[in-house]
Amino acid sequence: MALPVPETSPSPDAPTREVIQSTSPLRTLGLARIWRLIWDPAPGRMGYALRMAAGCTTTVLVGEIWQVPDLGVPALVTMALWQKDRVTNALVGVLVNIVVVFLLLLIYGLIKITLDHAMELVIVIALLSFGFFFLGSASKLKPVAYMFGLITVFGLVVIDQVPVGEVITRAILYTDLFLAMPGAVMIILGLLICPSPRRVLTDDIAARLRMACRLLRGADDRTHEQATDMLRSGTTDMMKSAKMASLEKIWAAKDLACLRQSARSSVAVLALADEASRNGISTEDAVCLIETLEKMAAIFADGDYPAAIERPAVSSASPAGAALADMLPDFATPSAEDEKTAPKEKKSGFFADDAFSNPEHVRFAVKGTAGVMLSYLAFMVLDWPGIHTCIITCFIVALPTMGEMVSKLTLRISGALVGGAIGIGSIIFVMPQLDGITGFLILIFVVSLLAAWVKTGDERIAYAGFQIGLAFYLSDLKGFGPTSDMETARDRIIGIMLGNFITYAMFTSFWPATAxxxxxxxxxxxxxxxxxxxxxxxxxxxxxxxxxxxxxxxxxxxxxxxxxxxxxxxxxxxxxxxxxxxxxxxxxxxxxxxxxxxxxxxxxxxxxxxxxxxx
Incomplete structure (x- = not known):
């Protein structure tokens, strides 16, 4: 059996690894790289995107049944918070439903203060924005603080526009539904359709072993790029899956210890396969390693791990291949400490260690608040209710450093334009053809799947996927049902673009935090x-x-x-x-x-x- 694997001795004319690196150009993430990341068929990505789209569509369905206005906000919250496994989904859903109680009490008290008092409303919005931006920068609430701030401030702004006699009831009802709906969907639907965190972990390990096989067969530049991306992710996500699996209390501690060690070993195996592929390995040694790795990958893909692995008969002609073979017998054998108990993590408080000493947290909160208030001012001065999405956008797109703001600006704008174009196109061509809720939900699912596919990709492009969902939901989900209002879609897209511009201007002009x-x-x-x-x-x-x-x-x-x-x-x-x-x-x-x-x-x-x- 002959495989296209480079021989141990490279050609004298072939450029060495060091020469290639020394002449590598210095450039930022290019359009070609972004395009490859968008369509990268990473293991588990399609399933994750399908489940996220199903969650968003279910939230819209529940909102249609309860006739909740501005359904775009609950759908957006679902997309923002949806997790890969059932345990994390349930935990986040429970957290959301607990926090909603406190937010309802907060909003109820704030309504009493701000009702018919414009100045008090402005002060409260500023204080709330500052508080949530600060929590997002200096506390463990970073993943969700912006969402809670978005909904609270957005709720106060919308309440100010409704009839006075109904304001208290509507505030409690709609804020409850805005947060409780996504939380309930994440708990119930997530438990039904999301995999176990243990299965997510074993699939990730299998993916690394299969990538190692691809490298040993002879890899092109694209495969090396994918392998490098997989290597750079380390074991962070896999260790989170192992931790969530331990919370299920249905897996033996010894098995989880073996899986944690397998996760670490899979990174080492992938690195050695990359080393062997670049420096050369004989066809016989490559075949021997591939056969063993494929058998191991099949076991992990079935949700288990190999109990005993024999060392493949690899010669010492390829040092990397021999080192890889030496590592396989201990691939799933944890250290004595890890086998007894899960590794102890250093406990940290709710706030970051430098939360009240590092001025960057306060500066970040001030810049975020300035963006929100400027958006609110434009919203009120222009007397243009349709652009209230500029306020929502400020909470979503704030980033700590100027480099992150600039590097992701293109993704934000392109995502918003794509989502807005889909939203307007669906209003013109699709909505008139819909006769019932079924077609409407299919449309929501298809567009949600597109947005979720991009969002579940590399973090360099995830913002674009979220912006696609943001623009589409806020354009097409005006009320509880299909909309044919082109003016609303236009206004909301303008609001999104305005919010992007204001946030960018604030964060790059005042106290620009450089990477x-x-x-x-x-x-x-x-x-x-x-x-x-x-x-x-x-x-x-x-x-x-x-x-x-x-x-x-x-x-x-x-x-x-x-x-x-x-x-x-x-x-x-x-x-x-x-x-x-x-x-x-x-x-x-x-x-x-x-x-x-x-x-x-x-x-x-x-x-x-x-x-x-x-x-």
């Missing part, structure tokens, strides 16, 4: 991770160390991307940024090489280089 302030911290973290990896001697320790190094490397590369997107002094810093890019390329190679030869004599030179660039 340059973080590059030193992440480079030092990477240098420390490489040092720890060189000091790991057991298979379990080496697997954990490579996963931590890859996570640190991913954070460093992402920070560099954000710096390159910033317009301030980029050209002045270009030589230093290019050197940083080359240092990160070398660190990626070194992290794989350390699995083969931990005693690298040049390790101190590499870490010293990172320390110097960190300043």
């Amino acid at each position: 340059r302030d973080r590059i030193g911290e992440v480079l030092r973290k990477l240098a420390q991770a490489l040092q720890r990896q060189s000091q790991a001697f057991t298979p379990q320790a080496r697997a954990e160390a490579i996963a931590n190094t890859q996570s640190a490397l991913s954070e460093s590369e992402r920070t560099l991307e954000y710096i390159m997107a910033e317009p301030i002094n980029t050209l002045v810093d270009l030589p230093r940024l290019r050197e940083t890019k080359h240092a990160l390329d070398d660190a990626g190679c070194l992290s794989e090489d350390l699995l083969v030869t931990p005693e690298r004599t040049d390790l101190s030179d590499h870490t010293a280089r990172l320390e110097r660039l960190a300043g």
Whole structure:
């Protein structure tokens, strides 16, 4: 059996790995890369997107039954909070339904203060915005604080527009439904259609093993790119799945310990396969490794893990292949400490350690509040109720650094334009053809699936998917039923674009937080991770160390991307940024090489280089 695998001895004319890296261009995320990320068929992505679309459609169906106005908000909350597994979904849904009680009490009290008092309303909106933005920056509520702020402030703004006699009742009813509906759908539907976190974990491990097989068969640049993206994700998501699986209380602690070790080992195996693919491995050794890895992947894909793995008969001609073969017998064997109990995580409080000492949290809250208030001012001065979506957008698109704001601005605008175009197109061509609720829900599901597909992709493009959903929901879900009001769709899309512009202007003009302030911290973290990896001697320790190094490397590369997107002094810093890019390329190679030869004599030179660039 012959496989297209490069031989151990490369051609003399072939460029070496170091030469390729030293001449690699320094550039930000390009359109071609974004396009590949959009259509990347990552393992589990389609199922995740289908379930998210089903959740959003079910929320709309429940809203239609209860005749809830502005159904776009509950649908948007469902898309924002929907999780991959049933346990996390249920926990988030319960949290939402608990928080809704406190928000109802808060809104009830605020209505008493602000009803028919315009100045008090403005003050309350400002204080609420500041509070929720601060919590989003400095507390554990970061994933949901913006959503709670969005709904609370939006509720107060809408209440100010309704008849006075009904205001209290409507405030309680609609705020309750806005939050309770997504929470209930996430709990009930999530438990029915979402997989167990253990199954999510085993599928992720199987995906890494299959990617290793693809690399060993002979990979093109696209496959190497996908493998690198998978490597850079480390084990963070897999460890979260293992933690959620332990909360189910239906899996043996020993089995979960074996799966946690398998998750770490899968990253090491993928890194070694990448190393072997780049440096060359004989066809016989590759076939032997592929056969074993495919059998292991099949076991994990069935929701189990291999109890015993024999070392494949791989020669020492390929050091990376031999190291990979050496790691397989201990692939699912946890360390003695991990087998006894899950690893103890350092407990942290509700607020971040620097929540009240780092001025950036307050500055972030001030900029976010300024964006909300400017949007509210435009909304009131123009007397244009249809653009109230500018207020919603401010809560959704705020990001901590200028580089993140700039790098994702294109994704936001393109997502909003795509979602708005779909919304207007459906109003013109689809809505007139709908005779009942079934066709309407099919339309919601199809567009939700498109938005969810993009949102469940790489975090570099997830914003675009969310913006597609935002623009579509707020354009087509004006009331409880199909709308044919083109004016509403136009106004809401204008509101979204206005909110994007205002938020961008606020966050890049006042106290612009640059990603340059973080590059030193992440480079030092990477240098420390490489040092720890060189000091790991057991298979379990080496697997954990490579996963931590890859996570640190991913954070460093992402920070560099954000710096390159910033317009301030980029050209002045270009030589230093290019050197940083080359240092990160070398660190990626070194992290794989350390699995083969931990005693690298040049390790101190590499870490010293990172320390110097960190300043």
